Amino acid sequence: MNSGLWLTLWLSLRISVSATLLALVVALPLAYINARSRYWGKSLLEGLIIVPMVLPPTVVGYLIIASLGVKGWLGQYLHQWFSYSILFRIEGAILAAAIVAMPLLYLPTRAAFAAIERDMEDVARVMGANRFQLFWHVSLPMATRGLLSGVMLAFARALGEFGATVMVFGIRMNQTTLPVSIYLDYEQGEMQKALAAVSLLCFVSLAITLLYNRSALSRQG
Amino acid sequence: MKRSIAMILAALLSSAMYAESITVAAAISLKDALTRASAQYKTETGESVELNWGSSGQLANQILNGAPVDLFISAAEKQIKDLSKAGILVETTRSIVATNSLVLIVPSESKASPDSVKALADGRVTRIAIGEPESVPAGRYAEQAFDHAGIADAVRDKLILGTNVRQVLDYVERGEVSAGLVYATDAKSAGDKVRVTCTVDAGVHEAIVYPAVVVKTSAKQEAAARFLKYLLSKKGQACLREFGFAPPPEPTTKAIK
Numbered sequence: 381m382n383s384g385l386w387l388t389l390w391l392s393l394r395i396s397v398s399a400t401l402l403a404l405v406v407a408l409p410l411a412y413i414n415a416r417s418r419y420w421g422k423s424l425l426e427g428l429i430i431v432p433m434v435l436p437p438t439v440v441g442y443l444i445i446a447s448l449g450v451k452g453w454l455g456q457y458l459h460q461w462f463s464y465s466i467l468f469r470i471e472g473a474i475l476a477a478a479i480v481a482m483p484l485l486y487l488p489t490r491a492a493f494a495a496i497e498r499d500m501e502d503v504a505r506v507m508g509a510n511r512f513q514l515f516w517h518v519s520l521p522m523a524t525r526g527l528l529s530g531v532m533l534a535f536a537r538a539l540g541e542f543g544a545t546v547m548v549f550g551i552r553m554n555q556t557t558l559p560v561s562i563y564l565d566y567e568q569g570e571m572q573k574a575l576a577a578v579s580l581l582c583f584v585s586l587a588i589t590l591l592y593n594r595s596a597l598s599r600q601g
Numbered sequence: 602m603k604r605s606i607a608m609i610l611a612a613l614l615s616s617a618m619y620a621e622s623i624t625v626a627a628a629i630s631l632k633d634a635l636t637r638a639s640a641q642y643k644t645e646t647g648e649s650v651e652l653n654w655g656s657s658g659q660l661a662n663q664i665l666n667g668a669p670v671d672l673f674i675s676a677a678e679k680q681i682k683d684l685s686k687a688g689i690l691v692e693t694t695r696s697i698v699a700t701n702s703l704v705l706i707v708p709s710e711s712k713a714s715p716d717s718v719k720a721l722a723d724g725r726v727t728r729i730a731i732g733e734p735e736s737v738p739a740g741r742y743a744e745q746a747f748d749h750a751g752i753a754d755a756v757r758d759k760l761i762l763g764t765n766v767r768q769v770l771d772y773v774e775r776g777e778v779s780a781g782l783v784y785a786t787d788a789k790s791a792g793d794k795v796r797v798t799c800t801v802d803a804g805v806h807e808a809i810v811y812p813a814v815v816v817k818t819s820a821k822q823e824a825a826a827r828f829l830k831y832l833l834s835k836k837g838q839a840c841l842r843e844f845g846f847a848p849p850p851e852p853t854t855k856a857i858k
């Protein structure tokens with residue numbers, strides 16, 4: 381492996397780990413709340429979380445740029461007041477990957493919370509657990525497996541994100557993610573050069589899928 | 602049931618095959634000019650031309666990988682040479698259809714305006730968009746200009762690479778970068794959305810030429826050569842000139858070696 385590939389891998393890991401954490405922070409409380417309660421607008425909110433799963437990533441990229449770019453409805457003020465623009469910044473890549481990866485984290489986590497037998501929680505409540513203790517010591521540990529599969533899938537998805545990333549993060553000199561570097565190598569007619577990145581992504585994605593499958597199967601059995 | 606599925610499949614697949622038009626893969630900087638030229642060509646001759654845009658590198662690569670292209674118009678000699686090595690060009694048809702120049706542009710509302718390539722090294726210029734040098738000729742010419750000005754290292758971390766020259770233009774138009782290097786014709790097409798601060802001296806980069814050539818694997822070589830001939834004709838050249846392209850440096854009918 382050459383140093384270019386290491387830099388690419390390092391940038392990809394920084395983006396995908398941060399994106400997974402961001403998705404986790406947002407999706408975990410929502411999954412917990414939505415598995416438990418009904419409220420006005422719940423289906424709409426859930427729809428918004430899940431829709432990037434079927435939406436083309438280019439649409440996600442477009443929406444990010446249309447809102448946070450220099451000429452975006454929100455971005456124009458960020459630009460005016462703080463000379464800030466999300467384009468070509470690592471935050472942009474993280475946001476794009478997080479949005480695309482979030483449904484994969486949200487769905488298994490919500491399912492895991494929903495599958496917890498209410499009796500267990502009632503017992504804890506009777507024993508005097510407050511809401512946070514109930515979540516932290518009872519519900520969360522019981523949902524760990526679903527949560528972990530969600531985190532793994534989201535990480536794999538974030539690592540492989542291309543369409544929204546290439547729009548928002550662009551292609552910066554010496555700063556590309558693994559999927560973007562594959563595209564660039566192909567464009568330059570250097571299929572061989574892309575082989576290392578292609579193999580790496582295949583390997584990581586396959587490994588995560590196998591792990592996910594195993595945990596899903598053992599849960600059933 | 603089976604038959605109707607077969608018919609649907611045939612309908613889905615056939616449109617591309619029955620089209621009588623030739624397919625031209627052209628550097629995206631030619632977009633406006635060729636769109637007009639091909640429309641004129643159609644009215645005059647009745648022959649239709651399907652245009653395919655991309656960076657010269659993208660297109661060359663697609664052709665190498667077997668894309669059904671009849672005529673290729675690149676924004677640099679490099680891509681033509683690469684294809685020539687693979688032996689898939691009708692060499693006798695190689696001719697230059699136009700030339701262009703490289704300009705430095707800034708967003709029109711921009712206060713800072715670097716008025717030379719050297720000024721791009723200044724700290725106030727935070728982001729510079731150029732074409733991705735390997736596959737976008739405009740980016741290659743830009744890199745050569747940086748090298749010549751001795752600022753290649755100073756600007757490296759500021760570079761945002763567009764996958765074609767129109768993307769570079771778009772970044773500048775939207776004000777997402779402080780400056781960009783595009784062709785004079787691109788800057789012209791953007792009207793007052795961008796401001797040209799200087800024309801890069803033609804001596805500091807390779808000559809910006811648009812070579813065109815018929816592809817050997819094409820089944821419509823003659824039709825492709827006819828369109829090429831039209832582009833080299835007085836009418837074709839007038840159309841290119843209207844969009845800011847300069848004429849080829851030598852007698853246009855002469856194939857280049």
